[in-house]
Amino acid sequence: PRVVKLAVIPGDGIGPEVIAEAERVLDAATAGTDVTFDKTRFALGAARYLETGDTLTDEDLAAITSHDAILLGAVGGIPGDVRLKDANIERGLLLKLRFELDHYVNLRPSKLYEGAPGPLASPGDVDFVVVREGTEGPYVGNGGAIRRGTPHEVANETSVNTAFGVERVVRYAFELAERRSKRLTLVHKTNVLVNAGSLWKRIVDTVAVEHPGVDVDYLHVDAATIFLVTNPGRFDVIVTDNLFGDILTDLAGAVTGGIGLAASGNINPDGVFPSMFEPVHGSAPDIAGQQKADPTAAILSIALMLDHLGLSAESARVAQAVEQDIAGRGTASRTTTQIGDDIVARVQA
Numbered sequence: 426p427r428v429v430k431l432a433v434i435p436g437d438g439i440g441p442e443v444i445a446e447a448e449r450v451l452d453a454a455t456a457g458t459d460v461t462f463d464k465t466r467f468a469l470g471a472a473r474y475l476e477t478g479d480t481l482t483d484e485d486l487a488a489i490t491s492h493d494a495i496l497l498g499a500v501g502g503i504p505g506d507v508r509l510k511d512a513n514i515e516r517g518l519l520l521k522l523r524f525e526l527d528h529y530v531n532l533r534p535s536k537l538y539e540g541a542p543g544p545l546a547s548p549g550d551v552d553f554v555v556v557r558e559g560t561e562g563p564y565v566g567n568g569g570a571i572r573r574g575t576p577h578e579v580a581n582e583t584s585v586n587t588a589f590g591v592e593r594v595v596r597y598a599f600e601l602a603e604r605r606s607k608r609l610t611l612v613h614k615t616n617v618l619v620n621a622g623s624l625w626k627r628i629v630d631t632v633a634v635e636h637p638g639v640d641v642d643y644l645h646v647d648a649a650t651i652f653l654v655t656n657p658g659r660f661d662v663i664v665t666d667n668l669f670g671d672i673l674t675d676l677a678g679a680v681t682g683g684i685g686l687a688a689s690g691n692i693n694p695d696g697v698f699p700s701m702f703e704p705v706h707g708s709a710p711d712i713a714g715q716q717k718a719d720p721t722a723a724i725l726s727i728a729l730m731l732d733h734l735g736l737s738a739e740s741a742r743v744a745q746a747v748e749q750d751i752a753g754r755g756t757a758s759r760t761t762t763q764i765g766d767d768i769v770a771r772v773q774a
């Protein structure tokens with residue numbers, strides 16, 4: 426028997442609602458197998474900050490790091506809450522985990538399932554993965570401001586791109602493309618961001634030589650948004666930096682049936698640190714506490730986690746249950762728990 430130590434961070438807003446369903450699906454998918462998940466719950470997020478003033482203590486981080494994997498709902502408080510004015514939960518918790526645990530691959534698959542309510546009239550066959558760099562770019566927080574609040578305020582954000590950091594994520598993307606349809610698209614803005622753009626382009630060109638079977642393509646990020654809407658079927662693996670990847674994956678979610686279906690993995694491919702699985706969406710304060718959130722993104726994040734842990738049969742059971750649920754969902758409106766119930770029943774069938 427195998428025991429997987431799982432850290433669960435439900436977080437804020439709809440986070441706890443969708444994680445409750447994801448946990449039920451995980452339990453159903455592993456019942457009767459020889460793997461069990463030993464879960465530890467971490468109460469982190471805006472609620473914890475308001476209670477204690479802590480975002481992520483060293484003790485929290487050490488405890489989370491001692492697990493085999495992490496499941497996260499979403500973090501972020503109510504917009505405009507003055508008590509959160511000095512907090513930056515997103516940076517202090519979510520990004521801190523991604524950086525400290527060296528989640529350099531932010532894996533965000535987009536598949537248009539049959540029956541999914543997409544906005545496109547004839548989308549064609551859509552099945553691609555965005556490999557978003559997770560530890561660098563403008564996210565590092567290496568900026569600064571002076572003369573704050575004056576007419577001469579200067580505000581800088583620096584995008585950090587290292588040869589080491591770009592090469593490792595590009596190599597991962599090529600290896601993924603080799604296992605998929607062997608098409609890789611670099612998305613950047615090399616016409617304007619000439620320094621970072623040149624580094625990304627040269628590294629892609631260099632690694633491409635080792636993968637002669639992979640078709641390599643380049644798009645500026647603005648043009649990539651056009652094709653994500655007009656011809657999303659052209660993509661297989663997209664590799665891009667942290668910020669472009671953030672923006673493209675919300676768009677990709679919208680195009681493939683809504684952000685409520687978009688799952689992600691923050692992967693440390695080296696296996697030194699636990700990887701973290703979470704829906705692409707946030708805490709959705711506009712619908713929180715109303716049982717309106719679709720838990721499918723969180724449930725598909727379970728499938729990604731199971732696959733990452735080498736539990737491919739269990740992963741396939743979850744993915745298949747979701748696929749069937751989407752195919753059969755029609756236009757009936759269901760609560761978060763009802764969607765969870767339906768998917769659990771399909772996993773058990």
Ligand code: NAD
Pocket residue numbers: 439443498499500501502515519684685686703704705706707708709710711712717718719720722
């Ligand atoms: P959001 O993803 O929370 O919401 C955007 C829109 O999508 C909202 O209308 C929301 O109701 C809808 N939506 C999101 N998830 C849904 C679901 N499962 N089912 C149905 N509808 C869903 O983005 P936002 O409003 O920009 O951010 C809200 C807060 O979440 C902010 O504090 C932000 O920083 C944070 N955030 C956290 C994460 C994370 O923890 N990984 C990710 C994104 C945003």
Ligand code: IPM
Pocket residue numbers: 515516519520671705707
């Ligand atoms: C996401 C979120 C985060 C990001 C925020 C909340 C820091 O939007 O996971 O996509 O920008 O990476």
Ligand code: MN
Pocket residue numbers: 671672675705
């Ligand atoms: Mn985002």
